[in-house]
Amino acid sequence: MMKRKLGLVAAATAALVVLAGCSATPPADEGGKDITLWVMGGDTPDALRDYLKTEYASATGGTLTIEQQDWSDALSKLTTALPDPENTPDVVEIGNTWSPTFTSVGAFSDITDLVPELGGDKLLPSFVEIGKVDGANYALPYYFGSRYMFYRKDVWAAAGLEVPTTLSEFSAAAAKLKTDTQSGFYIGGEDWRNGISWIFANGGDLAKKDGDTWKSTLSDPKTIAGLEQLQALYADASLAPVTEADSTPWVNINNNAATGAPEAATIIAPGWAHWSIGDLAPDPKDDTKTIATWNDNVFGTFVLPGVDGGAAPVFAGGSNIAISAASKNQSASRELMKIIFSADYQKMLGQNGLGPANLDYADSLGDDQFAKALVASAADSKLTPAAPGWAAVEGSGLLEEFFGKVNGGGDIKALAAEYDTKIDALING
């Protein structure tokens, strides 16, 4: 038996040695032409994917494989595949707020030298900044979106209200519009991605860099001021559950089929939500589906106003894109980046309602009210802190927890102090 056991131990050890050998080592560029691009979710339309494949084939003669990853599963796939030279995607789209985390551990290749060719200082600055480490560029913007307000003109007019020009005007109007069955402004209690706009508007931040370390700044007086405003707004204007986070708010602004009235007079939503907002009617092409047709008499948009007028900074959604450091096909990957940042592709992004990375092509978004609201809100938009541990903070659910407790009527100062400590433990990675 003893011999048998020893044999097993030896076999296990041998296996471990083999496995240990497969950890990340910087690969040599083997100059392969067939590469893989990971895109997140279905945001990149099929036409754009086909364009990339065709252009890539004619530019390099190689094959581009595009694989779609779901947002909620992406972290575990990125964590396992990116360090593995044999299986890493060559180019990856990542959520903009994840960029610092992956960039700081060396997941991506330094492409500083390529930046001027890809658009240089025309590229959306906040996204470029979040993909930088020590002055070198690793992840660049892919596309951006932004959030603005959708409101029911009919409901607002019936209450004698006009589009607000300051944040406190907005709060007052929203409170006035609340009834037992209708939210003046529909926002979930745990919806921190929209809720942080009130912090930003008051000049606050979620975290600041102090020397070499990041510190959570929920207890900062400006942040507290924003949270107090949000807490009051939620209590006075929203009927949404305190446990609700970022969801599908447009179902509330459209007429409810059962009552014929909307459940919310105002919502905040990403720009693309306008496709889902409007008068509901059966789709003439397929009567099993309802389609919403935008009606300018009933629906309108405005940009969340700032404390002293103007636009409040909102959270900028969107993605960054980078080359995997473990990829064996570095030069081919750089070719793909050139295609993505080409004028043609940037314009195609804009035509599909995605904010192009290169702001020179922002006019490709069109000039309707949605394009204008997108550009106006994006101009002042802000990102989450570029801290190495930010992805961990988001993943931990602490922000949902904190905003939920604030909007649930908790003591803001005590909660802020408590969650500052919790976030500080994660934010530096």
Next chain:
Amino acid sequence: MSTIAPRRGIRAPYVLIVPAVVILLAGMGYPLIWQFVTSMQEYGLAQQFGKPAPFVGFDNFVTLATDPVLWTVVARSLAFCVLTAAVTLAVGTLLALLMTVVTKTARLILQIALLLAWSMPVVAAMTVWIWLFDRRRGVVNYLLDMIPGVEMNRFDWLSTPLTFFAVASIIVIWMSVPFVAFSIYAGLTQVSDEVLEAAQLDGATGFQRFRHIIAPLIRPVIAIVLLLQLIWDLRVFTQITMLQDAGSKSGDYDLLGTYIYKLGTSSQDFGMASAVSILVLAITIALSWFYIRSLLKEDEA
């Protein structure tokens, strides 16, 4: 229990267990060792990308043991697990017994219903259940609201921990009962009719027959089924994650499975996540120790 005493062919049992041992080593060996090693390291995303992982001894465990949040989650998980497993076993046993006393058609209908429920993919089942409990479009609120004097329209089941875990428990029970009922029923079919008839002739009541004849015979099955329910319910994961997606991601709604996942995948602290996993292993062993011992004792007897 009767076994064949050791004799010349002593090699036979080793040959018989070789395939199982090999597949266990191949599939679980390395992950298990990795888990133990990592639980004593500082292992985050940087280590995953090739940075050496510093050995920290039992630091991760010390951090855990002194974290009140962990113990809240442990207590919550234990309560959830014991309650859910007990109800599952009780309902499962009753349904298995019910199958033995009904007409053939009724038995078939019940069995097919359970099979259908059992065959539902977890993702699909969760989607349907979340719909059923939806505060606005849910059938549950719709039906409850029809009862005079009950005002359940818009009642949000997922917005307080108590109702959240009640819903979770109902769903888990619904999913687990078919397996328990069928396993126990399969055990019951092994009980010989002749013995039961003989007992009936001797004047034994239904309960006596269950207690003295049926129960001892199906005890191995019940024991293992209960043990498994305890193990599974302690680390229930998919159901809680999907309910959290529909409700709240706040830590108040975490059980051990989601706690580990948040710590590991979401927060990229794999050292700590491994330490919690080891801790869960220890808790499970402690929880089932009595069981394992009695199983072993029975085995040796």
Next chain:
Amino acid sequence: MTARTRRGLFSALAIIVALAWVFPVYWMVNSAFLPNIILQSFIPTFFPVKATLSNFTGALADGSFFSALGMSVAITLTVVVFCLLFAFLAAIAISRFRFRGRRSFVIAVLIVQMLPAEGLFIAQYKMVASVGLLDSVLGVSVIYIAAVVPFTIWMLRGFVAGIPADLEEAAMVDGLSRFGAFMRITFPLLAPGLVASGVYAFLQAWNEFTVALVLLPSEAAQTLPLWLRGFVQASATRETDWGQVMAASTLVAVPVIIFFLIVQGRLTSGLVAGAVKG
């Protein structure tokens, strides 16, 4: 109360329980046939009045269902067959023989299944990637079999233990070989246990999601749960189409239901038990 009325009452109870249990399944199928326009309403629709197949055609449109089906079937069959075989042999060993190391083996098997799986995926990935088996049936199957085998051994051990070895001995006295006695006497008695464990292994392999996600990274290799998940995820520019989700769920459930209907005779009818008892 006569035995007859009692049986009738119990039967009625069984049918009520059956209806309650099957309701969520019914709801899935009902919703799969309902047009989206009705699903969006706040008032539930209990019967598929304006039934449509559009949810199904939509879900099947890009053909990826069939490749995922192929992958799932291959993995599931591999897991069921090898898992039952390995577990069956081991169950015989621990319930019919005494041998040195038996106790350690029993304890190891028990404890292995107590480890939470949520933290293991990095190690599983490294292991499978290092031998080049990502995106393969074999890679995932090895992990699945290892995860399911301990339970199956325990389950079968319970059944083997329930069969008196004297029966075999008696048959051997009657002149059957050891193997013959086993096949003629023990094996048929084990059938319900084998079917129950097989069903369990089947469902685990069919429904598993998190390991498959990491070990089958490419789209061409995805299994049905991964395929189904693709419908549930709303993307930034597209809403979740719930009718399609329910149709896709129904499609994933159908092969399981077919499998169950095939084995249910074995699992439930008196055939097996009757053959022995009679």
